[in-house]
Amino acid sequence: MQSLPPLPERPLHPYELVPYTGRKFAQAFHIFCRGCGYGAIGQLLCRIFKDDKLDETLYPFIVGVGCYSALPLVLPGRALMTPHGRTLAVATGIKLANPKLTPICIAGDGDNLAIGTNHFVQSCRRNIGIVLIMLHNNIYGMTGGQVAPTTPMGMRASTATYGYLEDEFDPVALALTAGATYVARWTTAHPRQFMKSVRKALQWKGFSFIDMVSQCPTYFGRNNDMSEPIDVFNWIKGNTIPLEKTKGMSEEELKGKFVVGEFRESPRKELSEKYIELIEQLRSRSKRK
């Protein structure tokens, strides 16, 4: 049995106890690296569930494959782990079968933008009532630091020792073109705005996409002379521009920057709602016969 970390000193804040009702381990711990943004993201999601007293059965987490696969250790409610890239497809099945649930998909940038791009684009188009929180750390962390579709050109990674030759792309632009109804991007330096976005997304009727940029000091940082968590954090913060300030800025100025804010918030009718209406319509038609 692996040895557990030493017992914390008193007091235990009640937020720490939120994910552990019913779990096997009696103390809060996670297996992320020091300085990893995922620990903070797990904490923020726990806060939302505890402060708003949400019913955990209505919001199942569907977790993909990546460093965040261990996030269910610190998440409230229940979590289902799927194969690489298929979180949105499984969540589509769950949502259509039981429209009262709102699955929260947690996918990484490799999971969502490499192997799962097809499901991502189709879910945006279909407007199915799923919340997708994409954890964007510009690298494939779990497998040892390989390049991801979002790694900036010129940065080094374990499969790009001489600098990455390919250009990155912007998942928010892809979501907007595919027709997603609520699109937002925040970073770990904007925790309060992120929580507000998630609260909005949980009640949103339609597909909501939140891109959460976070720091990976162990692989992205160390390969690019940013070994301390503070360095990667400041790099992200330095490259962040709020959406309101980008008016009038040219494309070259915006290249390589993280534009944060809520990009679109225009509701459309949700797919499972339309399907239930169709069923009701057919039933009433057959009754009238």
Next chain:
Amino acid sequence: MADYIYDYDMPSKPYVWMGNEALVEGALAAGCRFFAGYPITPQNEVPERMSERLPKLGGRFIQMEDEMASISAIVGASFAGLKAMTSTSGPGFSLMQEVMSWASSIEVPMVVADVQRTGPGAGIVNLPHHSDIIQAHYGGNGEYPVIAYAPSSCQELFDYTIDAFNDAELYRLPVVIFSDSLLGHIHEKVVVPPLEALKQRVIPRKLVTYEEDGKTPLPRNKYYTFTSFDRKTNTYKITIPPNIATDYFPEWLPAVTHSPQSIASEYQESAELEVYTLNNKLGDKVVKVQEYFMEDADVAIVCYGLPFRSALRAVKLAREEGIKAGVFRLVTVWPFARKAIRELSQKVKKLLVPEINMGQILIWVEAAVEDGTTVEGIPAISRLHEPKELLDKLKEVVH
């Protein structure tokens, strides 16, 4: 169990249906209320008819963006409480293998229909070829069991689909139905039994499990998410599948190797336990065979699927000419009827195995028989064997 609402709506009488339509109606009669599919010839009639029939019955239909999304969606739907099904053909079935392996490991009840067509590659879409028999069992990574039915007529497509859904509920694994482009497109008479008889036959999806007395609901801490081996009774206890909206669902259902209580593990002992549990949980009652004219047979034709019809005709013609021939039919191709074939080979020393492929079950039959038995395969690529061809072969083997 018999007081659930059964809402199948086809009146009981004979119909004239295409094979693909009989497959759809069988699934709906068995309680399937979720279908996710992708178009591929020769099974396009299946999603088309499902999209028309399912909303009327309160079910859900969705056409997904590829086969991997289709089979992932039915895993999700099965966890949300609906009986779910997908259908595809050879090239799509190859794409689904990763998720078949995952679904077997997390013990999800679901049905996958494979309407096979000629391969390899894109092949010819409208000619039959049973090329996916071995792939259904060994296609995905890891070692997992699968139950596979091989019907040979439209009525059997209706009946065996109901059996497939029942097996999926009882044993909690993906069940494959083998059809092919020929069987999927012929029109035949299908008789739908009365609704009361169907209701008694179908095993419904259960939400709550009970303790041994059958009355008090089982508390959460006594419920095992996956199959476990009970040392006291030496049997495998297969529990009801967990529903994601109820309390039975574990806090973390991992896709990696796990214990019966859904705790992920990295130890060799738990990998051994999981692989053995998965592969041994099926037992003996799953294998189904049928025997015709076998009481005093000298030569037997071992077959499955469409060649069964040619074989039965050939054996009837042979009996008229005095040749003592019989038909040993495999209703379920997987799990393979190893014990039954071995017992057969102790009485009958000459076996013929006609298949619409190069001989995939032939190898298994050869491995299962006792010494001294001659086994001969009769391959036919992309065509159905003719009864005269099998009759000539019977005569050749006997003399």
Next chain:
Amino acid sequence: MPVICEDKEKQKALFLQMSRCGGCHLCIEVCPKEVLEKSAELNQKVQYPPKVKEGAECSFCQSCELVCPDFAIYVLKDQYYQELLAIAKK
């Protein structure tokens, strides 16, 4: 005991769990009033947790709490202040 900054009038306190701190120093970076700095003692995870500078006044804005990956530094206020501070002080 790791209660590192207390304000009895506003009924709030800043609390640091020494054994859980991973030593990433993000809280030091994020604090708008620059109240924290690196300490020189190692904790059980062989890292340097933060400590409050001499004479610094924490405004209890919770920025450090929301960015900490280990939930090691947090603000005790409202009902938690009374119950948990008593346990912490023991």
